Amino acid sequence: MRTHVVIIGSGPSGLLLGQLLTRAGIDNIVLDRVSKDYILGRVRAGVLEEGTVGLLREAGAAERMDREGLPHGGFSLAFDGRDHRIDLLGLTGHQVMVYGQTEVTADLMEGREAGGGQTIYEAGNVTPYDFDTASPYVTYDKDGTTHRIDCDFIAGCDGYHGVSRRSVPQQALTTFERVYPFGWLGILADVPPVSHELIYANHPRGFALCSMRSQTRSRYYIQCPVDEKVEDWSDDRFYDELRRRLPAEHAESMVTGPSFEKSIAPLRSFVAEPMRFGSLFLVGDAAHIVPPTGAKGLNLAASDVHYLFEGLREHYAEKSDAGLDAYSDRALKRVWRAVRFSWSMTMMMHRFPDAGAFGQKIQEAELDYLVTSRAASTALAENYIGLPY
Numbered sequence: 101m102r103t104h105v106v107i108i109g110s111g112p113s114g115l116l117l118g119q120l121l122t123r124a125g126i127d128n129i130v131l132d133r134v135s136k137d138y139i140l141g142r143v144r145a146g147v148l149e150e151g152t153v154g155l156l157r158e159a160g161a162a163e164r165m166d167r168e169g170l171p172h173g174g175f176s177l178a179f180d181g182r183d184h185r186i187d188l189l190g191l192t193g194h195q196v197m198v199y200g201q202t203e204v205t206a207d208l209m210e211g212r213e214a215g216g217g218q219t220i221y222e223a224g225n226v227t228p229y230d231f232d233t234a235s236p237y238v239t240y241d242k243d244g245t246t247h248r249i250d251c252d253f254i255a256g257c258d259g260y261h262g263v264s265r266r267s268v269p270q271q272a273l274t275t276f277e278r279v280y281p282f283g284w285l286g287i288l289a290d291v292p293p294v295s296h297e298l299i300y301a302n303h304p305r306g307f308a309l310c311s312m313r314s315q316t317r318s319r320y321y322i323q324c325p326v327d328e329k330v331e332d333w334s335d336d337r338f339y340d341e342l343r344r345r346l347p348a349e350h351a352e353s354m355v356t357g358p359s360f361e362k363s364i365a366p367l368r369s370f371v372a373e374p375m376r377f378g379s380l381f382l383v384g385d386a387a388h389i390v391p392p393t394g395a396k397g398l399n400l401a402a403s404d405v406h407y408l409f410e411g412l413r414e415h416y417a418e419k420s421d422a423g424l425d426a427y428s429d430r431a432l433k434r435v436w437r438a439v440r441f442s443w444s445m446t447m448m449m450h451r452f453p454d455a456g457a458f459g460q461k462i463q464e465a466e467l468d469y470l471v472t473s474r475a476a477s478t479a480l481a482e483n484y485i486g487l488p489y
């Protein structure tokens with residue numbers, strides 16, 4: 101088999117890149133090691149920046165999002181028993197879209213199938229070869245046979261645990277990492293959200309986030325120790341703990357109901373540099389991870405796709421490699437800004453084991469400054485809605 105671009109991974113970055121390339125007339129094949137149903141069962145991000153929304157429209161996968169997504173012009177910071185709204189729209193003129201990653205993925209898959217794009221699910225042993233040459237290829241196992249796809253470029257869109265980054269010689273990579281000493285215990289439940297906008301709560305008992313996927317489906321999180329067991333958290337125990345961390349008005353009005361998803365996610369910041377090795381490009385979580393506090397993971401994957409798509413389009417349409425040559429630097433510049441923002445939100449909102457009462461007071465003073473200074477609120481809002489590409 102031969103194609104222009106082999107895309108390893110059919111998460112949001114692989115599927116979005118695939119759709120943009122197909123619409124630009126650039127052949128591509130997507131490979132994933134798991135099944136379509138497994139991918140559609142994953143519950144992850146839910147807040148889309150305007151840049152991501154724009155890319156989904158460009159990819160022709162935005163019809164349902166534009167109909168069902170919830171535009172949010174603000175969110176709340178809750179601390180010291182009170183709620184403080186950050187007016188994203190008023191401060192920046194921009195807003196975010198609440199629409200689940202699972203839905204984004206389903207829409208992109210549907211678009212790909214409708215356009216005849218080829219995706220090979222349950223491809224075992226996917227391996228990129230010769231990406232230090234202009235004739236790379238990828239092999240994979242399926243139905244007891246090893247297959248080979250020759251290509252011009254390989255896009256490594258296979259997440260943090262994927263094969264692409266691991267295939268790069270170690271001495272060619274520099275990695276940066278911070279692991280946080282806690283996780284997020286999250287539930288998904290078909291109950292109306294406690295507020296029509298997101299609430300990020302700083303409380304002496306730990307961080308909490310009230311998010312949603314729709315007007316009838318809530319996504320709630322509480323900070324917990326990383327070694328906590330999901331089985332030890334009944335729904336009642338979860339809701340009791342969540343209520344304790346919220347201002348009274350929300351705790352009292354919260355509607356509860358059985359969860360149908362409950363999991364603990366560890367929190368880390370990670371960046372691998374550079375993001376290009378010859379004809380192999382790392383995209384999204386394959387190159388970087390951020391803690392979900394700033395809602396940046398999926399959005400960073402989308403901005404990487406934007407830079408890579410522009411480079412590939414220029415390569416094929418204009419016979420110029422300027423965009424591909426600039427890919428790693430352009431993507432990393434934006435990545436580091438989002439890594440900084442996600443780190444700062446994480447530091448400001450969570451209880452750290454060694455912070456003590458002093459640490460709590462410092463966080464509250466920082467939050468108080470943030471919500472009373474227009475300049476500080478604007479800086480927060482600018483980062484939250486997403487820095488320009």
Ligand SMILES: Cc1cc2nc3c(=O)[nH]c(=O)nc-3n(C[C@H](O)[C@H](O)[C@H](O)COP(=O)(O)OP(=O)(O)OC[C@H]3O[C@@H](n4cnc5c(N)ncnc54)[C@H](O)[C@@H]3O)c2cc1C
Nearest residue numbers: 109111112113133144145258259262384385395396397398
């Ligand atoms: C539990 C959890 C909760 C999260 N919550 C949030 C949130 O609230 N907000 C936010 O912004 N972000 C969140 N994120 C991050 C966000 O989901 C990711 O940034 C986003 O999924 C990145 O997309 P991606 O396409 O780069 O990688 P992924 O979504 O990880 O997709 C990678 C794909 O590659 C495939 N793959 C992996 N290895 C191989 C291989 N060897 N061969 C072939 N295919 C392979 C995988 O099966 C997968 O389909 C969360 C992540 C996790 C794990």
